Amino acid sequence: MYSLSSLSGKSVFVTGGLGFIGSTVAHKAVSLGAKVTIYDACLNPYGWNFANIREIRGKISFVRADVRDFNKLKQHVKGMDIIIDCAAQVSHTLSMSDPLLDMDINCRGALNLLEACRQSNDSAKIIYASSRGVIGTPKTTPVDELHPESPADVQGINKLAAEKYYMLYHGVYGLKTTAMRIANAYGPRAQVKTGDYAIVNWFVKRALSGEPLFVFGDGSQTRDYVYVDDIADAMLLAAQSEKGCGEIFMLGSGKETRFIDVVKLIVKLVGKGEIVRKPWPPERKAIEIGRFVVSNAKIRKLLGWQPKTSLQEGMKQTVEFYRQRLKEYV
Numbered sequence: 293m294y295s296l297s298s299l300s301g302k303s304v305f306v307t308g309g310l311g312f313i314g315s316t317v318a319h320k321a322v323s324l325g326a327k328v329t330i331y332d333a334c335l336n337p338y339g340w341n342f343a344n345i346r347e348i349r350g351k352i353s354f355v356r357a358d359v360r361d362f363n364k365l366k367q368h369v370k371g372m373d374i375i376i377d378c379a380a381q382v383s384h385t386l387s388m389s390d391p392l393l394d395m396d397i398n399c400r401g402a403l404n405l406l407e408a409c410r411q412s413n414d415s416a417k418i419i420y421a422s423s424r425g426v427i428g429t430p431k432t433t434p435v436d437e438l439h440p441e442s443p444a445d446v447q448g449i450n451k452l453a454a455e456k457y458y459m460l461y462h463g464v465y466g467l468k469t470t471a472m473r474i475a476n477a478y479g480p481r482a483q484v485k486t487g488d489y490a491i492v493n494w495f496v497k498r499a500l501s502g503e504p505l506f507v508f509g510d511g512s513q514t515r516d517y518v519y520v521d522d523i524a525d526a527m528l529l530a531a532q533s534e535k536g537c538g539e540i541f542m543l544g545s546g547k548e549t550r551f552i553d554v555v556k557l558i559v560k561l562v563g564k565g566e567i568v569r570k571p572w573p574p575e576r577k578a579i580e581i582g583r584f585v586v587s588n589a590k591i592r593k594l595l596g597w598q599p600k601t602s603l604q605e606g607m608k609q610t611v612e613f614y615r616q617r618l619k620e621y622v
């Protein structure tokens with residue numbers, strides 16, 4: 293089993309660091325001794341929440357700024373050893389209703405960061421939070437890094453473009469970039485105000501609040517659910533190794549789980565929750581991909597990463613977190 297090295301004396305810059313995955317990375321980096329700077333524009337309807345950094349607020353620096361602001365980025369990436377890029381327009385449905393916003397944040401934002409690094413910090417390790425969304429509907433499963441990319445929505449296209457910029461800046465300018473194609477993340481600190489993304493967490497909130505759990509169709513679509521701590525570990529592990537430079541990794545548990553089974557697990561762990569079946573809304577059906585599970589063989593082999601948290605254990609911790617802190621998230 294891998295272990296992360298100390299980050300004592302290192303500066304870590306996390307874009308989108310007030311959000312779900314970014315704040316988990318920030319917590320972990322602080323615990324490893326890093327000097328952490330969070331860069332977040334606090335944009336709605338995304339998952340930024342100061343409750344996410346409650347325990348580390350006094351130990352980090354916070355910059356309220358947008359990744360679309362090139363000059364700000366250029367100023368703040370200077371001197372950083374590790375950059376973890378989690379700022380994004382994360383909603384699949386919003387990417388369809390407002391595609392230009394998605395392009396602006398997900399493409400221009402990512403390119404701004406790379407260009408800022410090229411101009412003022414070309415030695416940092418830069419890790420991109422890419423997405424399973426770049427694949428679209430899988431042709432074969434498990435999905436590995438060689439699987440063709442055919443995004444099912446605008447967000448997937450822009451994440452793919454961003455990923456390609458990351459690889460280009462490695463190939464042409466030698467920047468130390470890595471892209472992690474994250475599967476379905478769940479765990480403490482995700483937003484639970486909307487089910488537009490991170491739906492599993494939203495269901496935990498609904499079950500705890502006594503609200504019905506609407507399942508479209510028969511819930512037999514599958515996903516690869518990966519616990520947020522395991523994701524943060526993978527990103528920091530990549531940042532601590534030369535082996536990830538210029539590489540793309542599928543980042544998931546490697547386990548295929550039916551959505552309905554996760555919902556049933558939530559009901560069991562929460563101790564209540566009514567499952568109500570509904571027909572698929574057309575706009576959701578149009579971008580639904582059916583089955584999804586990744587092969588995590590490459591990241592296991594190259595970085596030594598492996599998921600440490602089972603779905604059962606991770607969901608238990610997630611339910612416990614929201615049971616105690618739901619008020620800070622609704």
Ligand SMILES: NC(=O)c1ccc[n+]([C@@H]2O[C@H](COP(=O)([O-])OP(=O)(O)OC[C@H]3O[C@@H](n4cnc5c(N)ncnc54)[C@H](O)[C@@H]3O)[C@@H](O)[C@H]2O)c1
Binds near residue numbers: 310359379401477
């Ligand atoms: N959660 C998942 O299941 C999942 C799956 C695959 C990929 N990802 C990727 O991981 C990254 C983080 O996602 P998350 O789940 O933590 O989302 P999140 O909504 O919790 O966090 C995103 C953060 O980015 C910030 N942000 C948005 N636009 C910004 C901008 N223009 N400038 C600066 N900050 C901005 C938001 O304020 C928010 O704090 C994203 O790139 C997302 O695409 C997430």
